Each structure stands twice: as structure tokens, then as C-alpha cells.
Amino acid sequence: MPIENLLSEFLGQNVLWLLLAVFIIVCIMAGVRIVPQSEKFVVERLGRLRSVLGPGINFIVPFLDRVRHKVSILERQLPSMNQDAITSDNVLVQVETSVFYRIIEPEKTVYRIRDVDGAISTTVAGIVRSEIGRMELDQVQANRSSLIEAVRTQVAQQVDDWGIEVTRAEILDVNLDQATREAMLQQLNAERARRAQVTEAEGKKRAVELQSDAELYAAEQDAKARRILADAEAYATQVVAVAIAENxxxxxxxxxxxxxxxxxxxxxDGTGSQTVxxxxxxxxxxxxxxxxxxxxx
The missing domain is CATH 1.10.10 (Arc Repressor Mutant, subunit A)
Structure with a gap:
């Protein structure tokens, strides 16, 4: 056998083994997926959901399975949102809210909703308007904690189908328009003036009551003294009567x-010149x- 044929046969076999080795390496690389701790991978097979890969080393079928979505599971904060709402006593308020959430089921998030942040923002705005519409302005200011809890609970229920967990909802501020602020300031000043007048009137009333009590006490003491003096005179008269009866x-x-x-x-005992x-x-x-x-x- 000529040397050229042997060499050609040897090279052909080596190339075949080399190609096989490269193919095996490519398959291994295509079938192994290392997922970071803060993410989850959504895997599709021929365009259909196959599985969700958690953090660590995962294996998939090369060329059939494909990582379609890489979803972060870290907690997210929506930008602060401002929405107008009207209370039950017809006061226009502007509410600033903020929501924190995280994705716990990526397969629902990527296949059921397109814009997660926009959907949550719209949901929060509707719930805030609904809740504030049931309250008066004073209740909104005084019961902010209960309002926050109601918003968080309802948002969590609404977004449950999207594979999202709402971890916290905050109402950062409740602002009023200028006309309402001025009206409330006038009302506050009038209330302060009324309280001052009531306090002054109560003070005068108390002074009159104390004066009346003092006069009543003086009259009682005078009457008591007169009664004691009368008793003494009666006793003296009785003594004289007894003496007359005896002597x-x-x-x-x-x-x-x-x-x-x-x-x-x-x-x-009279002073000055007196004529009697x-x-x-x-x-x-x-x-x-x-x-x-x-x-x-």
C-alpha cells in the first residue's frame, strides 16, 4: 500500500474523531446551563414551555431545548407614582405611592403579561382611587396605615395570576390643592379662636362659681356665729331665770x-366731748x- 494512501486514511480517521469530539463538546456546552442565584431561566422546547431552571447547574436537551427568558428574581421598586383621587366629601387629593415586588413564578410573568411595571402601576392607581373614594379627608390623613394595608392586600390579589409577590406598598404623601389648603387653614384658625373663647368663658365661669362659694361660706359662718351667740344669750337668760326662781x-x-x-x-368709753x-x-x-x-x- 502506498504511503500516500496510508497517510490519507490516517488523516481521514483523525478528522472524523476530531469532528466527533468537537460535536460532543458542543453538545455538552449546549446542554449545561449555570443559573445565577438572582435569576431563573425559562426553557422552551420547540416553542413551548418546557421547564424553569433554578440557581445552580442545570441540564437541558441540546438543540431541542432553548433558554428563552432570563428573569431576575430580585425585589424591584416601581418609580413613585402620582394619581389624583376624590374623597367621599368631594376633596381632590394627589396621592404619591410606591410599590415593591418580586417575581416568584417567571413562567406566569413572561407568558401572561407583557409590561409588568405598567400593569402594576395601573392596578395601584385604580385601587388607591377606590379606597380613598370611600373615606373622608380626615380619615385619609388619620388612617394612612390602614389605607396602605388595604392597597397592599388588594394589589397582591390582583397580581397573583402574574406570578408576582407584592412585598410592600407605601403611600408617600397626600397633597391638597392650594384652595383646599387655604380653606383648611382658615378652618384651623377659626377652631383655635373658638377654643380660646371657650377657655376664657370657662375661666370666668369658674371665677364666678368660686366667688359665689366664698360668699356662701361667709354667710354660713356668720349665721353659725349668730346662732352660737343666740344660744349663749338664751343660756344666760336661762341662768338668770333659774337665779330669780331660787333667790x-x-x-x-x-x-x-x-x-x-x-x-x-x-x-x-366714748371719744371726745359728750353730753349725756x-x-x-x-x-x-x-x-x-x-x-x-x-x-x-
């Missing part, structure tokens, strides 16, 4: 003489009184 006329004359002396002493006019028989009465007092002493 007869002499005790009565003694009491009269004592009163006459006390009256004369009060006349003498007495009846003629008053001197005899005073003389008898002094005599009786001396006798008593």
Missing part, C-alpha cells in the same frame, strides 16, 4: 343693776345699783 326679787334687782352699770361704762342727758330718777337708780353691787361684792 327671788333680789337676784332680779342685781341683774338690772349690773346692766345699768355696763350701760354707764359704755357711755363713758339722764332723767332725774336715773341717778337714784344708779345709786341703788351701785349699792347693790357693793353689797354683792
Amino acid at each position: 327671788g326679787l333680789e337676784a332680779a334687782q342685781y341683774q338690772v343693776a349690773l346692766k345699768q352699770v355696763e350701760a354707764l361704762q359704755k357711755l363713758g 342727758i339722764l332723767p332725774a330718777n336715773a341717778l337714784d337708780a344708779f345709786a341703788n345699783a351701785f349699792q347693790m353691787l357693793k353689797g354683792r361684792g
Whole structure:
């Protein structure tokens, strides 16, 4: 056999083995897929969903299976959205919202919805308008936490068919138009003025009540003193009556003489020049009184 034929046969066999080796390498490379931790791969076979590859090393059928979509499973934040809403008391408010979500079932997301962010934004806007339309303005301001929870719950229910999990929904701000702000400011100032007037009136009322209580207390104390004095005089009269009953006329004359002396002493205690006019028989009465007092002493 000529050398040329042997060489040609050897090269032909080597090329065949070489091509076979290259084919095997290509098949291995086409059949192995390494998926990052933050992603999932959607695999199609002949244009139809075959499987979803999770993080790590995965194997597919070369030339039949194809990775059609690479979907990130990291949490995403939609850009802040502003939408107008009208409360139940007909106040126009502008609500700023933000939503956080992540894709948990990529096969639903890629085959059921085209624009995920746009769909969620539209859904959130509709839910916010609906919820605020059931509330008055004061309730919107005071119950923001319950409003946020209602929005998050309803959004989660709406997007469940899209393979999406809503992790958080936030209402960043509730703004009012200028006319409504001015009206609310006027109302606030009027309320403050009313409270000040009420406080002042209550203070005056309390002062009058305290003054009345003080006057009533003084009257009660005066009446009590008069009652005590009357009781004392009654007791003294009773003592005199007992003395008269026991000692007869002499005790009565003694009491009269004592009163006459006390009256004369009060006349003498007056200040300045005084002229006292007495009846003629008053001197005899005073003389008898002094005599009786001396006798008593």
C-alpha cells in the first residue's frame, strides 16, 4: 500500500474523531446551563414551555431545548407614582405611592403579561382611587396605615395570576390643592379662636362659681356665729331665770343693776366731748345699783 494512501486514511480517521469530539463538546456546552442565584431561566422546547431552571447547574436537551427568558428574581421598586383621587366629601387629593415586588413564578410573568411595571402601576392607581373614594379627608390623613394595608392586600390579589409577590406598598404623601389648603387653614384658625373663647368663658365661669362659694361660706359662718351667740344669750337668760326662781326679787334687782352699770361704762368709753342727758330718777337708780353691787361684792 502506498504511503500516500496510508497517510490519507490516517488523516481521514483523525478528522472524523476530531469532528466527533468537537460535536460532543458542543453538545455538552449546549446542554449545561449555570443559573445565577438572582435569576431563573425559562426553557422552551420547540416553542413551548418546557421547564424553569433554578440557581445552580442545570441540564437541558441540546438543540431541542432553548433558554428563552432570563428573569431576575430580585425585589424591584416601581418609580413613585402620582394619581389624583376624590374623597367621599368631594376633596381632590394627589396621592404619591410606591410599590415593591418580586417575581416568584417567571413562567406566569413572561407568558401572561407583557409590561409588568405598567400593569402594576395601573392596578395601584385604580385601587388607591377606590379606597380613598370611600373615606373622608380626615380619615385619609388619620388612617394612612390602614389605607396602605388595604392597597397592599388588594394589589397582591390582583397580581397573583402574574406570578408576582407584592412585598410592600407605601403611600408617600397626600397633597391638597392650594384652595383646599387655604380653606383648611382658615378652618384651623377659626377652631383655635373658638377654643380660646371657650377657655376664657370657662375661666370666668369658674371665677364666678368660686366667688359665689366664698360668699356662701361667709354667710354660713356668720349665721353659725349668730346662732352660737343666740344660744349663749338664751343660756344666760336661762341662768338668770333659774337665779330669780331660787333667790327671788333680789337676784332680779342685781341683774338690772349690773346692766345699768355696763350701760354707764359704755357711755363713758366714748371719744371726745359728750353730753349725756339722764332723767332725774336715773341717778337714784344708779345709786341703788351701785349699792347693790357693793353689797354683792
